[in-house]
Amino acid sequence: MPELMDKAVFREALENAIKGKSANQAPFSIAWASGRLSRAHLARWAENHYHYVGPFADYLGYLYARTPHHYTEAKDFLLANMYEEEIGGDRHTDLLIRFAEACGTTRQRVVDPDNMSPTTRGLQSWCYSVAMREDPIVAVAALVVGLESQVPSIYRRQAPTLRDVYKFTDEEVEFFDLHIVSDEIHGERGYQIVLEHADTPELQQRCLKICEIGAQMRLLYTTALYWDYVAKDIPLSEIDAGERKVA
Amino acid sequence: MPVVVIHREGQTHQGEVKDNSNLVVMAGIRQFPHPHLRYGCGMGKCCRCASRVLKGAEHLPEPNWKEKKQLGPRLDEGYRLICQLWITHDLELEQDKTPLTPAAAAGA
Numbered sequence: 387m388p389e390l391m392d393k394a395v396f397r398e399a400l401e402n403a404i405k406g407k408s409a410n411q412a413p414f415s416i417a418w419a420s421g422r423l424s425r426a427h428l429a430r431w432a433e434n435h436y437h438y439v440g441p442f443a444d445y446l447g448y449l450y451a452r453t454p455h456h457y458t459e460a461k462d463f464l465l466a467n468m469y470e471e472e473i474g475g476d477r478h479t480d481l482l483i484r485f486a487e488a489c490g491t492t493r494q495r496v497v498d499p500d501n502m503s504p505t506t507r508g509l510q511s512w513c514y515s516v517a518m519r520e521d522p523i524v525a526v527a528a529l530v531v532g533l534e535s536q537v538p539s540i541y542r543r544q545a546p547t548l549r550d551v552y553k554f555t556d557e558e559v560e561f562f563d564l565h566i567v568s569d570e571i572h573g574e575r576g577y578q579i580v581l582e583h584a585d586t587p588e589l590q591q592r593c594l595k596i597c598e599i600g601a602q603m604r605l606l607y608t609t610a611l612y613w614d615y616v617a618k619d620i621p622l623s624e625i626d627a628g629e630r631k632v633a
Numbered sequence: 634m635p636v637v638v639i640h641r642e643g644q645t646h647q648g649e650v651k652d653n654s655n656l657v658v659m660a661g662i663r664q665f666p667h668p669h670l671r672y673g674c675g676m677g678k679c680c681r682c683a684s685r686v687l688k689g690a691e692h693l694p695e696p697n698w699k700e701k702k703q704l705g706p707r708l709d710e711g712y713r714l715i716c717q718l719w720i721t722h723d724l725e726l727e728q729d730k731t732p733l734t735p736a737a738a739a740g741a
Contacts, residue, residue, distance in 0.1 A: 475675075556698040564677075575663075
């Protein structure tokens with residue numbers, strides 16, 4: 387039976403659970419970062435991404451309702467996270483749709499669930515399932531630490547490329563800029579909640595496992611985007627080993 | 634590590650932050666300058682974090698498009714949107730008692 391880890395050791399274990407499964411390694415992410423995707427590819431990404439991140443406040447809403455009253459700070463964090471996603475400034479999904487429209491697709495296509503891939507539907511379903519069924523602290527580990535905390539590192543790589551290589555305007559790519567700030571806050575506060583409240587060896591192990599699964603799910607989703615929309619245009623062999631190493 | 638000084642409502646608060654820190658992120662994760670820095674959306678829209686830079690402005694990057702849009706002529710008075718800045722040098726700021734109204738919302 388594993389022993390209870392102190393917070394520093396547990397945090398390192400959480401980071402390691404995500405590391406190696408990072409979505410930065412997916413061919414779609416590598417092709418994006420190296421400027422090889424077309425606007426049509428990016429439009430398909432936006433049409434899928436909407437159905438993964440669009441319901442994020444819904445996932446957190448289910449989780450909020452199931453989180454015991456005495457986890458006051460954790461509940462407040464979930465509520466603030468929901469507020470910031472939806473009405474703290476511009477609605478985040480509206481900014482995603484703005485980017486999608488700049489890629490040549492339409493709001494109507496983006497919000498239509500028939501335009502997401504089966505893998506995206508799987509990721510969305512997993513998020514709902516975790517929010518509705520897992521221990522609340524394990525669910526925070528999954529959704530916030532395992533998924534949301536990855537976003538700043540991904541978008542920090544992607545945002546400059548969208549401006550410099552793909553030639554989008556600042557306003558068109560605002561969705562990516564805002565997540566570098568907001569998800570950095572959300573990810574770190576998610577870590578703080580998990581470190582504070584996963585206070586048994588069993589709970590710590592469950593958090594580690596679900597972080598690993600969350601990172602796998604996002605990698606699966608991102609990998610499927612390549613196979614579903616890009617592979618016919620850019621063979622995997624063209625995404626060379628050098629690029630894979632730096633991703 | 635950069636030293637940050639914040640003047641707000643007659644009080645002065647000072648602390649160190651890691652190099653290349655965003656002060657709104659730091660406040661958001663409950664580290665200095667929490668709870669002394671007022672902030673809101675974190676996306677350069679609400680202007681609640683807007684502050685006048687008293688010292689260290691020369692080390693900051695040029696204002697980005699959001700700062701130009703939301704601060705307008707206030708930029709010339711030394712105001713910056715703190716959520717849009719990553720700090721690499723010492724910085725001294727003052728936050729007004731009342732948050733600025735975004736220039737875009739005010740039709741400026």
